[in-house]
Amino acid sequence: MVTLAAADARAHGAPVAAEQEDLPAEGSFSLRDVSVAYGRDRVIEGVSMDIPPHAVTALIGPSGCGKSTLLRCLNRMNDELGNVRVGGHITLDGQDITGKAIDPVDLRMRVGQVFQRPNPFPMTIFDNVVYGPRTQGIRGRDELQALVEESLRSAALWEEVKKSLKKHAFELSGGQQQRLCIARALATKPEVILMDEPASALDPISTQQIEDTIASLKDDVTIVIVTHNMQQAARISDRTAFMLRESLEEPAHLIEVGETRKMFTNPDDARTESYITGRFG
C-alpha cells in the first residue's frame, strides 16, 4: 500500500521524502506542494510540510490566511464545500489521501475533527459519543458503554457526566459541550484529531481545560490545531507552522514551519517574527 502510493506519487512527478516509506501507521502527514482554490480564487499555494505523529502541530497566521482551509484538506472536508480544487500530494502514514485514492468516509474515521463552535448533536450525551462507533457498525451495548467511558475519560469529562449519560447534550455548558465533541471524535479511535480554533468560543477556564485535554491526548493521537491565539500555540504545540497571505491577489503560503520553541524565540523569517511579536495580524 505504502509503496504503491509512493510510486503513484512519483509517477505524478511529486517529490517523495525517503523516510516516508518507513513510517508506521500512527498518524503522520506529509504535504507536498499543496494548493487549494475556491473556483478561480487561489487561496493556498505551494505548502510542503511534514506533520509528525503523536505531537501537537499548530497552524498560526492572520485571519484569512488559509489555516482552516489547509486543515480541511487533511480530512477532505473541503470536498463538502463544492467548487473546491485541491492540488499537490498529501499522504497519511504514506498513503495518498487526495482525489480518488481514498474514500473520504474511510479517511474521516481515521482523522477526526473538532470544530470552532461546540456542535454536539441534539441527542443524549451517550448517543453523541457513540455516533461514530455506530457509524462504523459497532452495536454491542457493552462495547459501546466501554467506548463512552474511555472517550469521556480521555476528554476529561467523565467525572462530570458519568451519572447523567442520558441527559441531553444541550444541557451541558459550552466548555463541557466542546469536551463532549472531543470525546465524540476520540470514540472512533482516530489516528489524528484536527482542531479548528477549538477554544475560541469558550471562557478562560474552559479554554484551560481544553488545553489540558489536548496535552494529555498527544500520547495517543496526532493533533493538528488551528489557533488565532499565539500564547495558546506556544503553550500547547510541539511544532508550529506560520501561514500568510500577503495580498488578496495572491494565494497564501507557508512561511515557516519548525519546533515551536524555535519559532517563538528565534524564527528564521522576518515575517514570522513580526507576526509573533504582534506587529500585524
Place this chain on the structure above:
Amino acid sequence: MMTPSRRRKARIAETTARMLLGSMALIVVGIALFVVGYIVYRGAGALDWQFLTDVPRNRGREGGIFPVVIGTVWVVGGTAAFALPVGILAGVYLSEYAPKGFATRAVRLAITNMAGVPSIVYGLFGLAAFVLLAGIGRSILAAALTLACMTLPVVITATEEALRQIPQDLRQASLALGATKFRMIRTVVLPAAAPGIITGSILGLARAAGETAPILFTGAVFQMRRIPDSPLSQFMALPYHIYTQVTSVPEWNPDLVWGTALVLVGGVSLVSVAAATWRAFQRRKIAW
C-alpha cells in the same frame, strides 16, 4: 437641531403611522375572530352526539353527518399517504443533494407553478388523469391522488424550509465522523427537522381537507347510504356536503350546514393545534 414645530410634526406622523398600522392589524384579528366566532355561533346548536353519529336523512335536511366525516378522514388520510412520502423525499433531495444548476432551478420553478394552479384545474386534471386515463374511476383513491398533487408543493416547501433551519455545524460534525451523506441526513438532519416538516405538512393537509373543487369530479358524491369501505368506493366529504346542501337542496337546513362547517373548521384546527403544541414541546427540548 430640530425646531419645535418640526418636532411636533414628526411626533404627529409617528402617532398616525402607529395608529394606522395598528388598526390594520386589529382588522385582521377582527376578521379572524368574526369568521370563527360566527361559525361557532351558527353551528354550535347542531352539534350533538346524534349529529356526529347519524347518517344524513331527508337529503341532508335532517339526521347527521357520520359518513361525511368518515369520507373526509379517508380522503385526507389517502392524500397524506401519497403527498407526505413523495413530498418529504423530494424536499430532502432538493435541499441536500440537488446540484445548483439549471435543472434544479427548473424543478423549483415547476413546484412554484404547481402551488399556483387553481384547485378546480387540479379537479379537471384528476378527472382526466386518474379517473379516466388511469381507469381508477371516481373514488377515494382518485380524489386522494388529486389532492396529493395539490398538496405536494406545500410539503416540499415545508421540508426544504425545515432543513434549511438545521445548522451547517451539525452536518459537518456528522460527516467528519465518517458518516455518509445519507446517514447524516437520516440520523441527524431529519430528526432535527421533523417538527418543522410535520407542522408544515399538516397545514397543507388541512387545506386539502377543506377543498371542494379537486374532489368534485373525482369521487365525492351527494348522498351515500353506506360508509366507504375501500379506497375504490365513492365518498361524501365535509366541504362538498356543504356545497351540495346550499346549491342543490331546496329548503336546506342552515343549522345542520353550519354545524357541518363547524365540524370541518374544528377538526382542522384541532389537528393544527395538536401539531403546534407538539412542535413547541420539541422546541423546548431542542434549542439551538
